[in-house]
Amino acid sequence: MGKKVLVIVIILGLCVVGFYSYKKGADVLYGDFNSNKKAEAQRLYNDVMSLQDNTNYPKTPEEVIQFYNKGYKLIYGDMVNNDDIILDILHQQRKLFTDELLNTTTLEQQKETLDSALELLEDNKYYVIALEAKPAIYDKGNSDYCYVRVIIMGNDFSESTYHYYLEKDNNDLWKIQGWKAIQE
Numbered sequence: 001m002g003k004k005v006l007v008i009v010i011i012l013g014l015c016v017v018g019f020y021s022y023k024k025g026a027d028v029l030y031g032d033f034n035s036n037k038k039a040e041a042q043r044l045y046n047d048v049m050s051l052q053d054n055t056n057y058p059k060t061p062e063e064v065i066q067f068y069n070k071g072y073k074l075i076y077g078d079m080v081n082n083d084d085i086i087l088d089i090l091h092q093q094r095k096l097f098t099d100e101l102l103n104t105t106t107l108e109q110q111k112e113t114l115d116s117a118l119e120l121l122e123d124n125k126y127y128v129i130a131l132e133a134k135p136a137i138y139d140k141g142n143s144d145y146c147y148v149r150v151i152i153m154g155n156d157f158s159e160s161t162y163h164y165y166l167e168k169d170n171n172d173l174w175k176i177q178g179w180k181a182i183q184e
Contacts, residue, residue: 062135073130097176098169147163149163164178164179
């Protein structure tokens with residue numbers, strides 16, 4: 001009986017050590033998310049990181065913007081505490097940009113602008129709580145161009161609206177060519 005108890009105690013000890021080792025390993029990646037939003041942040045981050053160049057690229061303009069918005073919410077939703085994770089998200093988002101947009105703004109410029117914006121938002125204790133993409137509005141003369149209206153809701157109950165302009169590239173993939181804030 002004594003040996004059985006000892007074996008059970010050793011097995012339970014190994015299970016506990018294994019669990020905490022696994023949890024610590026997961027926290028190496030996910031410990032950089034805001035703790036009170038960690039579950040949602042992990043899900044969004046995994047979704048964002050799942051984009052492969054052309055193998056699972058979003059099919060419609062709305063899907064492109066929905067994908068882009070996942071990264072947007074991670075960054076501007078006060079969910080990420082680590083610059084490396086932010087850079088991962090930016091790399092994924094940039095896969096959605098037209099070549100022209102990529103050529104006009106480097107990753108470094110984008111990160112610098114983002115850092116300034118995040119500092120301002122943090123100073124004002126503002127963060128994004130939700131984004132809603134509306135159906136695409138196609139150009140009357142050319143169905144390879146459209147825009148998607150996105151409403152961004154903040155924790156202060158404010159709303160802002162952006163138009164994201166998209167076009168099909170040579171591979172028939174919808175790419176973001178730019179955006180602008182809309183006053184309504």
